[in-house]
Amino acid sequence: MRAPFSLRGRKREFLTERLLPADAAALSHLHAHGFSRPWSDGEFASLLEQDTVFGFAAREVGRPRAAPGGFVLARQAAGEGEILTIMVAPALRRCGLGWMLMDAVMRELYAQRAQALFLEVDETNRAAIGLYRKLGFSQVGARPAYYEQHAAPRTTALVMRRDLG
Numbered sequence: 001m002r003a004p005f006s007l008r009g010r011k012r013e014f015l016t017e018r019l020l021p022a023d024a025a026a027l028s029h030l031h032a033h034g035f036s037r038p039w040s041d042g043e044f045a046s047l048l049e050q051d052t053v054f055g056f057a058a059r060e061v062g063r064p065r066a067a068p069g070g071f072v073l074a075r076q077a078a079g080e081g082e083i084l085t086i087m088v089a090p091a092l093r094r095c096g097l098g099w100m101l102m103d104a105v106m107r108e109l110y111a112q113r114a115q116a117l118f119l120e121v122d123e124t125n126r127a128a129i130g131l132y133r134k135l136g137f138s139q140v141g142a143r144p145a146y147y148e149q150h151a152a153p154r155t156t157a158l159v160m161r162r163d164l165g
């Protein structure tokens, strides 16, 4: 899927491409921009080698060697999908890349006849909750004191679900 964006007056076009184990280092680098405990190259590589794990990168058209603008990693098992992580580069946020990446996962799961997609999100993560609500997710559970923050009270994980049937 391709999508054009206008960033600071400049037209740029991104497409989604399936992630490969060789992308692990770039993913780990990008992940460090959004999470207090970034995943290592090795963690990404071993996830991407699992049969049940798949994902997509948002790549800029015409810049094949550039780092991805964002990525999503998901797992499929027993007819259900789960988002493991999603990340968009800070300079490219709020341009539609997150929506495009989630849409790619949902299309893939739909093609595989999965019934539902689940995820967990920090109750304080307004951007992610806004994205998931826009995509039709609703809250189906909560895990209190799930996320540990440095020198701050623990926060709740909201469990969200999107029907794919």
Ligand SMILES: CC(C)(COP(=O)(O)OP(=O)(O)OC[C@H]1O[C@@H](n2cnc3c(N)ncnc32)[C@H](O)[C@@H]1OP(=O)(O)O)[C@@H](O)C(=O)NCCC(=O)NCCS
Residues within 6 Å of the ligand: 034, 035, 085, 086, 087, 088, 089, 092, 093, 094, 095, 096, 097, 098, 099, 100, 120, 121, 122, 125, 126, 127, 128, 130, 131, 132, 134
């Ligand atoms: C969450 C994240 C992936 C969203 O990616 P994005 O590319 O900026 O999102 P999009 O541009 O596709 O936004 C789609 C919708 O999400 C919602 N949204 C996105 N950012 C938002 C924000 N800062 N505040 C409120 N709503 C927001 C809006 O409804 C938006 O639609 P709109 O722009 O038409 O109003 C991005 O903010 C990110 O990488 N955050 C750091 C990592 C992270 O928190 N991952 C989620 C872990 S569960």
